[in-house]
Amino acid sequence: MSPQILELVLVSIVMAATPLVIAALGELVAERAGVLDLGVEGMMIVGAAAGFAAAIESGSSLLGVAVGIGAGVVLAGVFGVLVIFMAANQVATGLALTILGVGLSGLIGSGYVGMKRESIGHLDIPVLSDLPVIGRLVFGQDPFVYAGIGLAIAIAWFLNRTRGGLTLRAVGENHASAHALGIPVRRVRFLAVLFGGGCAGLAGAYLSLAYTPFWAPGMTAGRGWIALALVVFASWRPFRAYAGALLFGGATVLQLHAQAASIGLPGQLLTAVPYLATILALVVLSLRKRRGSIAPSSLGMPFIPER
Amino acid sequence: MRIDLEARGTRSRTLEVAAPLIALAVAILIGGIVVALLGKSPAQAFHVYFIAPLSEVWSLQEVAVKAAPLVLIAIGLSFCFRANLWNIGAEGQFVMGGLAGGAIGVATHGMSPDAQTFWILPAMLAAGTLAGIAYAMIPALLRAKLGVSEILTSLMLVYLAERTLDYFARGPLRDPKGFNFPQSVMFDDVARLPFLMEGERLHVGVLFALIAVAIGVVVLGRTLFGFDVRLVGSAPKAARFAGFSDARLTYAAFAISGGAAGLAGICEVAGQIGQIQPIISPGYGFTAIIVAFLGRLQPIGILLAGLILSLSTIGGEGAQISMKLPLDMTRAFQGILLMCVLAADVFTRYRVRLSFGSRA
Known part of the structure; x- marks a missing residue:
């Protein structure tokens, strides 16, 4: 494989991983606070549609991204x-x-089908971005890729190194004790869910503004659900979520290349690879960790404070 | 402002019935607002969605035909949901059922007229049901043996089922004389579900749905297994102390819901469609989840809920033609409806109090 092709493949893997990891990190925060939000796919796709519509109407990609995030936050707020x-059933x-x-x-999105716009640009630093193999990979990505990496670092730092992160984890592990300590359990959870919604909306906006710069119905294609699986796969740890997303991004890109090379397997089997990989990853994980659950202890349980 | 929830000692029968109705009313109200935002008349939309389909015999039959798979699947799902098992992959079990049963329909196409044919339709129905059960066993086994979340696996299997069907419709099962259209031959008449009345739309699948409702009433209300399911859902610890096996219940509930979905799938293929196509479901498996909850996981309630959602689906098709409202309006409305139903459920379980002030 020539260096150019290798670079191209690596760049596309990171790009495919980015929407997954952004959505997964948001969900990870919500789940660490004890809330299972299965609406990721829904928030992501509304983020994609609303972000694209706003970008077309205003001509500003930045506004599109903001609207995508906002749409995710609003939906998460309802949830x-x-x-x-109201302690409604989370699932x-x-x-x-x-x-x-x-x-x-x-x-x-109905009024925007078939429209195209310029993809959000890639970083371009003279000399550095032109380095062989790592040039575009490290110095020539679009802003979302860096945002995804930054998000992973920031969330890992927040959860493990700050008082706020400790509070959030306490709420997710044992809401009754957290409540007894005077932590406003429901408010912390609500903020965590809003954050998750914003991330899902951002991931959606990435799809329609940078990854494939147009709107198509159903364009998230189950990425929200894969992000949910990634959180489990990552044992609720941010950096593992990033590693997992790269793995899935790799599967997606491999599948695309295999299709392009027409290696004789049916296309349906190849497009099924990410979903098969998700099931396999969950199985492998459960085989490895049979002792006790690593999920936040209060995950999925509503908290109803005594009056 | 804060919201306080106070558990109700006893559940009020009136509220149990009123809650889904209020939820429906609120959802229609919100839907009306969305329609108005899209620049259309909410009153006209209400008429097209909920009244017009009821005004003609053929569309009434259409409502029943579309409600049948929803009710059948939702009855099966109610066993899972009551036991706190989240099979959200009924869509995949439906597709696999349709594919497996339909394959028999394709294989037996054009058999010599003096061959025995009475077995074909029963074999198709059995194959569809079994395929649904087998497909549902995957998430059930993974959950019972390895503790893998059935939510994610059952959903991922939907994507796999859709691609499997697509492969067979374009590949092995395609009609070789079909000008490369991605569809199979039309089944012979002996491989089609008979109609209830000559020249009408109602086929036997509607009867299956009604039978499922009756079975649901008996099993949930009158058998030890039904008690088991309800107990595990409402008091899992007590059920465990009483010696009920989690794993056995998981298999049973998934088998029931998978089988029902698979049967609904083959009924759709052998009844409505009459051949294998790359897509055989407009999302029945997902809509059935809403039906199950709107019907409060009770068989009779599910029957009514199935009719209401079928009505809105057919109304949605009408609205697309007569009002140029996108079909997505129906899906959005159904999502809003499910949220309203879940919110209304809170009021049946708790007294909800709003209090103003800063007490944290």
């Missing part, structure tokens, strides 16, 4: 009020959010 303050409400999001994205 949060239902499951945190069912998350599903409802995904169904709503898919429909809503279709409504928002």
Whole structure:
């Protein structure tokens, strides 16, 4: 493999991993606070549709990104009020959010099907970006890629090194004790869920503004669900989530290249690779960790404070 | 402002019935606002969605035909959901059922007229049901043996099932004389579900849905297994002390819901469609989740909920033609409806109090 091709493959793996890791990191924070939000796919796709629509209308990519994030936050807010303050069932409400999001994205995007716009540009530093193999990989990505890496570092630092992170983890591990210590359990959870929604919206905006710069119905194609699986796969740790996302990005890119090279396998089998890989990853993980659960102890349980 | 929840001592029967109705009303209200935001008349939309399909015989039959798979799948799902098992992959089990049963329909196409054919349709229905069960066993086994979340595996299997069907419809099962269209031959008449009345739309699949409701009523209300399912859902610790096996229940609940979805799948293929196509479901498996919750996981409630969602689906098709409202409106409405139902459920379990002030 020539250095140019190797570089191209590596760059595309990182790009494919970026929406997965951004969405997964947001969900990771929500889950560490004890809330399982199955609406990632819905928030992501609304982020993609709303972000693209806003970017077309205003001509500004930055505004598009902001609207994508905002859309994710708003949907997460609805979800949060239902499951945190009204103790509605988290699994069912998350599903409802995904169904709503898919429909809503279709409504928002219906006027924008077939439109194209310039992809958000890549970083270009003289000399550095032109280095062989690592040039484009390290110094020539789009801003989202760096945001994804920054997010992983920031979240790892926040969860493990700050008082706020400790509080958030306490809420997720044992909400009754956290409440007894005077921590506003439901408020912490709500903020964590809003953060997760913002990340899902950002991941969606990445898809429609940079990864494939157009809107197509159903364009998230299950990435939200793969992000949810990544959180489990990563044992709720940010850097492992990034590693997992690279693995999945690799599977996606490999699949694309295999299709282009027409190696004789049916295309349906190749496009199924990311979903198969998800199931396999979950199985492998469960084989490795049979002793006790590593999930946050209060994950999925509503907290209803005594009056 | 803060929201306080106070558990109700006893559940009120009135509220149990009123809650889903109120939820439906609120969802229609929100849907109306969305329609208005899209610049269309909410009153007209309400008429097209919920009244027009009821005004003609053929569309009434269409409502029943579309409700049948929803009810059948949702009855199966109610066993899972009651036991706190989250099979959200009914769509995949539906597809696999349709594919497996349909393959028999393709294989038996054009058999010599004097050959025995009475077995074909029962074999198709059995194959569809078994394929649904087998496909549902994957997440059930992974959960029971390895503790893998059934939510994620059952959903991923939907994507795999869709691609499997796509492969067979374009590959091995394609009609060789079909001008390269990605579809199989039309099944022979002996491989089609018979109609209930000559020249009408209602086929036997509608009966299956009604039978499933009846079975659901008996099994959930009158058998030890039904008690087991309800107990595990409402008091898992007590159920464990009483000696009920988690793993056995997982297999049973997934088998029931997978089988029901698989049967619904082959009924759709052998009834409505009559051949294998790359896509055989407009999302019945996901809509059925809403049906199950709107029906409060009770068989009779599910029957009514299935009719309501079928009505809105057919109304949505009408609205697309007569009002130029995108089909996604239906899906968005269904999502809103499910949220409203889940929120309304909170009011049946708790007294909800709003208090103003800064007490944290």
